[in-house]
Amino acid sequence: MVVAGGSHLLERYGMTISEIENDGFPIVDRLQTVVEGTSLESMAKSAGLAIIELTTSLTRITPDVLVVIGDRYDMLPAVIAASYLNIPIAHIQGGEKTGTIDESIRHAVTKLSHIHFPATESSREFIIQMGEDPERVFLSGCPSIDILLRTPEIGKKALFDSFPIPSITAAFSPDAEQDYLLYIQHPVTTEYGKSYEQMEQSLEALRRTGMQVFLIYPNLDAGSNDMIKALHRFTLRHDTEDWLFCYKHIPMNIFSNLMRYATCMVGNSSAGIRESCYFGLPTVNIGSRQKNRTHGQNVTNVEHDTEEILQAIQTQIAHGKYPVEQIYGTGNAGEEIANILAQVTVEVQK
Known part of the structure; x- marks a missing residue:
């Protein structure tokens, strides 16, 4: 099940919710979570609005696990809502180091998550260094590479x-x-x-x-x-x-x-x-x-x-062209993540 929001529902960003639908994913909720404007204030308020909307949506859906990916600022509201609702969280692409606010958000999401699917070995090691249980950190590669x-x-x-x-x-x-x-x-x-x-x-x-x-x-x-x-x-x-x-x-x-x-x-x-x-x-x-x-x-x-x-x-x-490198996986990340989620027992108490 997919909860779609943010720029997926905005015409000025291509109304990409149609691509989610065309790919056959069932969309159970469409959440208008973007406060008009592109200032720091509107960005922070959008995150606050997203917490409210996602809390309502997750309460109704009651998923077994919430799966989030990456470091976008709208991932943090999702895991905050799920954390307070005692919903286990699986995080894809944690442990990576970047610039700007994204790195802070990514690491905050990691600490609120219960099971981790990093894309690289260095990311896996960094998540463990952050204090996460090694038995809950699975090197999977990146689904976008699939x-x-x-x-x-x-x-x-x-x-x-x-x-x-x-x-x-x-x-x-x-x-x-x-x-x-x-x-x-x-x-x-x-x-x-x-x-x-x-x-x-x-x-x-x-x-x-x-x-x-x-x-x-x-x-x-x-x-x-x-x-x-x-x-x-x-x-x-x-x-x-x-x-x-x-x-x-x-x-x-x-x-x-x-x-x-x-x-x-x-x-x-x-x-x-x-x-x-x-x-x-x-x-x-x-x-x-x-x-x-x-x-x-x-x-x-x-x-x-x-x-x-x-x-x-x-x-x-x-x-000119460089030799091909497969740094973020070999194309089977999605299948591996799905198989692990189908078998593992995730507890909300860390």
Whole structure:
């Protein structure tokens, strides 16, 4: 059973609840938990609202186990609600080290959870160092890698033909004959107030490459409105209609194949850390959002500086593809997690 909320129900982020439904998952509750705005205050209030809504939902559903994944700020309200309702919690992707507020949230979720499914051996060891019972920590790999590895390959021309004309650069469609960059950059919550400038710096570096760019909108963390403003003003100042292709959301089967054919990935998305190594995709990771996260040799780290970003992109392009590395699992995480949850007895008393 799935409880869906947050950006899954927002049109401006692609209304991705439809993808959950299309994949055949039963949605038992749809929770409107986002307070309008992308400030620190609205983010904190959204978390508070989510606790209230999830408490009502979990009380009605009474699940045997609540399964949560990752470090997003809306995971913490879920485990707070479940903890007070004496519902056992299983946490996927705990123990990883990153920058910004996400790491604090992830470790808080770990301490509120009862059974753990880390994606890497170093994460498993770190969870145990945090005082969790080793018999309740199962190295599983990452479920998103399962999807990545099972996604059918789409030819590049067919892939490009599947894209609608972007709303911002509506005059042209992407050219399958040209190389392209894949760009995803999210706000850094602990650097609130700098998102506009950081977006500008990245966009200018991308412009100077002279390449096509597929851009996916930032998430709804505090500062995302500033990033979108920077994007809109950038398109007014520069002729972008034949090289900058912007999307609110791209389905996973399309996104996986975009990574397959991209020349380089740029930004600060976890996809550039977790998934990119499975394609040997040269990646430029910007800033502190993924700081200290385990990554492959395909990733180079830079600060928020236009010249540094541009130079790193050019160096990565010149290098070309890297050897494939399977750092976050081999494609059977979901099955392994399901089997363990079906057999293990989870107690709420830790």
